[in-house]
Amino acid sequence: MDIFLQQLINGLTLGSIYGLIAIGYTMVFGIIGMVNFAHGDVFMVGTFTALIAFLLLTTLLGITSIFLVLAIVLVVAMAFTGLVSWAIERVAYRPLRGSFRLAPMISAIGMSILLSNFVQVAQGPRNKALPPILPDVIVVWDSGSYAVTLAYKQILIMVVTAVLLFAFWWLVQKTALGRAQRACEQDRKMAALLGVDVDRTISLTFVIGAALAAVAGVLYLTYYGVVNFADGFVPGVKAFTAAVLGGIGSLPGAVLGGLLIGLIETFWSAYFSIEYKDVAAFSILAITLVFMPQGLLGRPEVEKV
Template identity: 85%
Template structure:
């Protein structure tokens, strides 16, 4: 029971990070029907931005409060990553929006390679560590000399994911921007005829997804304490898998899918073999999609006539 509880805590933590990244995938795909394969590397780049500014604040400027430094770094990472994603959408995606369907996909893969190689050249191929942040935690259970611990970093990730999911759900469902996004999701041409600025709405969607990726990148850095230029690919693919599993286009579905992927990974690693945790996660995805092609919370696609 103690191992089960610890793996449950670890799985929810990992799944929360996947869920934050998955929201960016599901928002972009829901509006323009494009899989933004550069989103994983946007997440990785945001982690490096957080790393650089965290070291500047703590080492160069001598800031001693790690909590304050983490908050400042998260805000900086959100702003810079959002600007970068806005530029990527303007340069690499918008000119190809009316072309054949593979063109934006190829462009997204190209941007992914550009970001990955740029960070590799600029920061080097080695792992980049940071000083410990938020050490300590709460001992949930202690039996048979095995302590089940909920660390403060895990609590931070849980609370941040819950607050951001609630905030973005309210934004999409209750605000004018959210109505514009839902209108563009249903029919971009009709939305434009009704006065919705489609280009602005799509750009803001990219910005919002990048801001969430920046939060995920900062939390990833603080949780694991190390980041590498290759950390964008695997979490990006798993976050996209989470978005598909939860139902592409659904914000709660993206987070639920992320939690499921995280739980499958951690439980498989704890009870079976860590070598096959990715096989287990993708196998569950395939099984779910066989019986529920729209995902867990996705809506069946309605053909427009």
């Protein structure tokens, strides 16, 4: 029971990070029907931006308040990553929007390789470490032989994920930008005829998705304390898996899928073999899609005639 509770906490923490990245996938796919395969590397760029900003603030400027540092790092990472994603959309995706379906995918894979290699050259291939952030823990349960703990950084990750999920659900459902996004999702040509600036809406969607990936990057760095130029691929693939599992196009589904992937990984690692945790996650995805092709919370695709 003790191990179960600890892995439940660990799984929800990891799944929250996957869920934040998955929201970016599902927002872009919902509007333009394209999987942004560079999104995982945008997350990695956000993580490195957070690392550099953190070191500059603490070593050069000497700021000692960890919450002030995290707040500044979060703003810097979101702004820079949003700018990068905006440039990617303008340069690599927008010119190919009316092309055949494989062209944007090939362009996205190319941008993924470009970002990964750029960071490798700029920062080097080795792991970059960060001093421990919020190392204190709360003992949730102590049976004498095993103590179940909840770290402050785990609380931070889960709270931030819940707040951002609600905030972006409200943005999509209650704001003018959200109405424009939903109109573009249903029919981009008709939305343009009704006065919606489709290009601006898509660009803002890329920026918002990248900002969420940057938040996930900051939380990832806070949780693990280390980052590598290759860290965009595996979390990106798992976040995409989470978006598909939850129902791509659904914001709650993206977070639900992320939580499920995180829980599957941690429980499999604890009770079975850690080497096969990825196999277990992808197997659950395959089984789910056999019986629920639209995902857990996705809507069945309606063919337009």
